[in-house]
Amino acid sequence: RTSRCCSMSAVPGLLAEATAQLAERGVELRLGSTATPGSRTSSRIAVRAGPDGAAMVGMFKAGTHEVVPCEADERCYLPHHPLINDAVAAVAGELRASAELSAYDESSLRGTLRYLQLSVERSSDTVQLTLVANAPSLAADPALAQFALRLWRLRAPRWHSIWVNLNPTSVNNILSYEPDAWQLLHARDPRGLGGGGGDGDRDAGRDGCLVERFPSGAAFVLPPWVFRQANLYAFDAIVGALRRAVPAGSRVVEWYAGVGVLGLSLAPSVAWVRCSDLNPPYAAFEASRDLLPKGERARVTYAVGGAAERLDDARGADVAVVDPPRKGLDDALLAALCDARADGPCASLGTLAYISCGFPALVRDADALLASGWRVRRQRAEAHVLFLGANHLETLCVFEREAPVGPDGAKQDAQEPPRSSANSIQIPLYGRRRTARLALGLDTNAVCVWVEALAAQNVLLKQQIEALRQMLCDASM
Numbered sequence: 001r002t003s004r005c006c007s008m009s010a011v012p013g014l015l016a017e018a019t020a021q022l023a024e025r026g027v028e029l030r031l032g033s034t035a036t037p038g039s040r041t042s043s044r045i046a047v048r049a050g051p052d053g054a055a056m057v058g059m060f061k062a063g064t065h066e067v068v069p070c071e072a073d074e075r076c077y078l079p080h081h082p083l084i085n086d087a088v089a090a091v092a093g094e095l096r097a098s099a100e101l102s103a104y105d106e107s108s109l110r111g112t113l114r115y116l117q118l119s120v121e122r123s124s125d126t127v128q129l130t131l132v133a134n135a136p137s138l139a140a141d142p143a144l145a146q147f148a149l150r151l152w153r154l155r156a157p158r159w160h161s162i163w164v165n166l167n168p169t170s171v172n173n174i175l176s177y178e179p180d181a182w183q184l185l186h187a188r189d190p191r192g193l194g195g196g197g198g199d200g201d202r203d204a205g206r207d208g209c210l211v212e213r214f215p216s217g218a219a220f221v222l223p224p225w226v227f228r229q230a231n232l233y234a235f236d237a238i239v240g241a242l243r244r245a246v247p248a249g250s251r252v253v254e255w256y257a258g259v260g261v262l263g264l265s266l267a268p269s270v271a272w273v274r275c276s277d278l279n280p281p282y283a284a285f286e287a288s289r290d291l292l293p294k295g296e297r298a299r300v301t302y303a304v305g306g307a308a309e310r311l312d313d314a315r316g317a318d319v320a321v322v323d324p325p326r327k328g329l330d331d332a333l334l335a336a337l338c339d340a341r342a343d344g345p346c347a348s349l350g351t352l353a354y355i356s357c358g359f360p361a362l363v364r365d366a367d368a369l370l371a372s373g374w375r376v377r378r379q380r381a382e383a384h385v386l387f388l389g390a391n392h393l394e395t396l397c398v399f400e401r402e403a404p405v406g407p408d409g410a411k412q413d414a415q416e417p418p419r420s421s422a423n424s425i426q427i428p429l430y431g432r433r434r435t436a437r438l439a440l441g442l443d444t445n446a447v448c449v450w451v452e453a454l455a456a457q458n459v460l461l462k463q464q465i466e467a468l469r470q471m472l473c474d475a476s477m
């Protein structure tokens, strides 16, 4: 396609601003990954009736509900995986070829097809399509099922499945989550989907669900109604960084877990993970957990509930993982994380891995955490650009502190930073469990914390300390 618009910047303007804001807090922001053309694996595209009633398939012009057809603006097609572009072109072509299925008209609230939701299953090179319809039932507009069948019979693109989401409301929500809103019309045989493997029983209920496999080896069953990361290639890099940041053998609590992508990715190396999320994609989580090797399944548990209600999940954990919505952490969770009293639910936490999709909220939460004694590991955070052309960053920031209570519940004595001279380093050890772990050559959070405290104080020791810290911290990743 030739561009009639503009070239899209791979680095959002927000990056410079974010770098400056973190630098003010002594934290260096490094660019971890950038979005490339074709890397967006999930998208929602509008369908609206044009002035002549013909369907327009594309993105809304900024600040309006006027649809710009995808082929006319590179901001629509350039970020998307080629399979999404093929699917959009196929739908637009079929709508033009037969005028049976009407497009939604916002002023009259008439017309059936209002949005497309498209997601790529990378392992099978297929597309899961949801036709969002202004209809209370399939029977209300028979043209919908006929249109879906015509699409399904096309040779290209290769469909994974075709769903309908019945959303007959006049509100702006793209999707309806009412019971029976989601109807599966067509799906490939689920067995062997996405290389997910599994026996007949395990495949039950997976019809029409994508199976995404991450480099961690964990696979995720994604029906069209669950949250999924829109750029799975970039998210792979974030999951990899998170896995390196969480020491082997950790006890992990994860709030805002969605379908459990992060917690399940940690399962191979940690002792346990307690996941929770306000919205209950519980069946998808269970199906995903079933794809883990047998010995790892029991390590990951899932509860439905808001972060503020699930604070006690942190008791006995040493690592917390959060990937909250743009508005950042719930007030009650932030307060609990900042509360260092030994009987607080978060008292045993020594590491907090914070994945943020809302930079202003991250800064607000970081200020509260830093003021309460948390520090940013290695004074570094990682920015990932998930959306080509959008002023958006995903940021991974790992906070550390000396937890007032060990994960075994034992209180830790208050410690002074270790004394050091130009050629020697003393590292305090806290309690028998940590001593034993260090003796085995594994990392402890406390060691990393104190080593960073030293590094900040004594420039001469910096190189030796850096080497020691790398050895101690990286040995456990």
Ligand SMILES: C[S@@+](CC[C@H](N)C(=O)[O-])C[C@H]1O[C@@H](n2cnc3c(N)ncnc32)[C@H](O)[C@@H]1O
Residues within 6 Å of the ligand: 227, 228, 229, 255, 256, 257, 258, 259, 260, 261, 262, 276, 277, 278, 279, 305, 306, 307, 308, 323, 324, 325, 330, 357
């Ligand atoms: C950015 S998504 C992260 C999902 C997950 N990390 C993933 O990759 O699939 C944010 C999640 O927070 C959940 N959420 C929103 N508000 C919440 C709250 N107050 N308490 C707990 N979870 C919440 C949403 O349901 C959503 O799944």
